[in-house]
Amino acid sequence: MSEREGTFCLVLHSHLPWLAHHGNWPVGEEWLYQAWAHSYLPIADLLRRFADEGRRDVLTLGVTPVLAAQLDDPYSLRAFHDWLGHWQLRAEHAATLWRGEPLLADLAAREHRAATRALGDFETRWRHGFSPLLRSLVDSDVVELLGGPLTHPFQPLLDERVRSFALRGGLADTALRTGHRPAGIWAPECGYAPGMERGYAGAGVERFLVDGPSLRGDTSAARTVGESDVVCFGRDLEVTYRVWSPKAGYPGHAAYRDFHTWAHEVGLKPSRVTGKHIEPSGKAPYDPALAADTLRVHVKDFVDTVVSRLRELRAQHGREALVVAAYDTELFGHWWHEGPAWLEGVLRALPEAGVRVTTLRGAVAAGHVAGPVELPASSWGSGKDWRVWDGEQVADMVAANTELQQRLLALDLSGAGRDPVADQLVTEALLALSSDWAFMVTKDSAADYARRRAREHTERFDELAGLLRSGSPSGAERAAVFRTLAHPFGHVDARAL
Template structure:
């Protein structure tokens, strides 16, 4: 039977750089939590499906800065301690509840003890403490496509210098090649934030700054992803409208968010890829399908809000374990009923069957109405599954199994869509994101506007250093490379995002300020024009040990290039 259309999950995996930057509630434990609750369960599920012979495919983005952390020996060691500690805490809960005669809670504690013990066994024995190697293996065997991202998830449209956009993308691509042994074909633009080519004034002359697609084309990237309204036009929907569970959904409740003044002037459909702007025949865009996406994203009617699923927000006062379920709409946190893993598993099966039928229905409907083979890109933050929605990875596993057996749906990956169903139309995309209102508001507002002048000044200072030291070696090269790392970390979109959401405002402000100070301190060392003294060497060594991602970084990727996205040898 001929397929009606193709489908790919697009899972965007990202956490800010948190190595040795605090533990709880903000810091490196973010990474430990995500490993235990999301990345390990996901890899287990995909490996299980492969062992069953299920011919699944999907697209999984792993940001370069997350990849650096997952491969970091210190974080790996800390995670082993984290998982073992929580298994022990759950075991202590078993005894605590046994003493009080609470058999329901005792059995739940035993459930978590086994859950964390299995996670630790999988991490050490099944995957050899090498999660990036596990993702690479799945890609090499044709089960997944790993997409890349800008190096530290920098918010590209708001960067003032093309050197920084190039440096973010080039460094990210270089790290990908090192980790996966091949160049990437797909990229997740940080926050789905896009900017077309613009003309700006500089030193009394006009400069045409390339659209982001030109920077992607220069690195051989074939496809990126956008929010629904960026392709379809009209008002933002889903995540961009604040309808999502998790941190994104809180932004419109804290601000009166205006919709983006930019709108798609020639609306398209998320069922087709499109060539983009200045990169016709080179770079395509896939818009997020809202109808399938809302079944998961929506905080009002999405699957994760089911009464039988685990409650995210209520935690045991002694161990921190989450022993309760949602219970229904409007149930007070203190009145949540106990979690029932068996009943939750039944709901997972129900929701997976519903989603498989929905995808089949949507693609068949599109083909019947348009006479064309349609594609669906259903995009989510990976951490939604397992972390926010505890049962989400089991749901993904069941959906992939169901769609792999479908007679009407072809499972695929992002780059395969472009290769096998090449775009037939060119689209000029408006400036947009999947943030509140579909604009840049989440990252540039009254609470975050103080961050951007220092970022822009640092961009220019880095360009100046490269111009004055185009071929540095030895100690000077090392200091310049560390300054480049600090600039990348300073540019992370996570800092303004966390300020805007209010979830970690002080922590994010502190991290931003620290990276800015470290960058300027390193630049000051260079500006002295003399070798580092003992104190300067101590400071440099401390920073190089603390902020150590991208060991192959080349500071020269930040050479001035305003108006050019062309590739160079540096990096």
């Protein structure tokens, strides 16, 4: 087309809490390995292929430091390699059990091929961990990398000293792993409190994400925040929710593979969604051809939606507009089996429809910045406020986290050299403050696991703090024990707090 329709930015937020050594099934390490196999491997492969084609600024990729740490961790790498081998074996077993049932037998063969490809990919491109691969994607400019605070805490509920420590530490961690200090961040849960932009500016953060309602729905351009030069981008919910919303979206279509229905005898998912109110025993077998036909329809529908939205915004504002769609990376492949193929289809079709596809960095360079704006206290959670992380269901956890921060800040962590006890207790405090635990409780998703995790890290912190205060020689021994369970950030220096 001779005239560009406008600009589209896809933002993916990659995050899981620290799971290594903390349970297995149904939450724990299995969660990590499923997301790794079904989302991180295929999306990294897609981005590598785009880079090989010479594509630049394809999408904006957020990777939280705590996730990157797990994808680099030697224990996790070994355990995931074993998991991939077991995936192959499960598929072989399924082929035997499902012989004589054409769709299921075909699914078993497909699973075996997918497991074999994943194992080969992992043994070559991932053998030294995620960071070398991620660095190659950043170096090639196929993605813009977003960072964030160390353990993904809900920042508005943090003491300012803890907030700054977590953010600066997270940016430093990403720089160590990739050689690039991110200029943008995915603020955990898109959580914002008035004035936080000043801390961002002080940490060198130039841009961050908020949800559309934070900009009162006017997401057609990025905006400078308050009196700062820091820029915020808002999710366009009209477009974003076309894919995934609290109530609907493409992944729930009857033809797609059902996430929730397991054939436990082989550990595979054999069914398609079939219908929202159909029991697992009544669901139809997954049919890849039917899913592929549906996928083509949904790629076209999304492209048409983006183009229509850009035209609507141009007519409304009298200028070329911006649309930002943002999702959890884990939606694509882990939660939605067909998601990676949908991503590739959309990212190839949008430029053909006359849409500039770029990163947040590219949108700034293209002039999609207006401002300033005063942002309200907000998030991307239910109600677009803080209720998921600060509501009645988690009031006890909020109080416990506040008291934990007070105990942390009351400690004397200064010293002539680094102290492994102090470093580990700070790590435990940060892990206890992860936003995931309150989210899981509020949403009643493995709530017992989430409460246990928050409590365990707090108890480890308190034990180490007592040993530190008393000068007990057993402090180093206990810190070493806890490091075998959770040691994501070797560079964390308690003295910086």
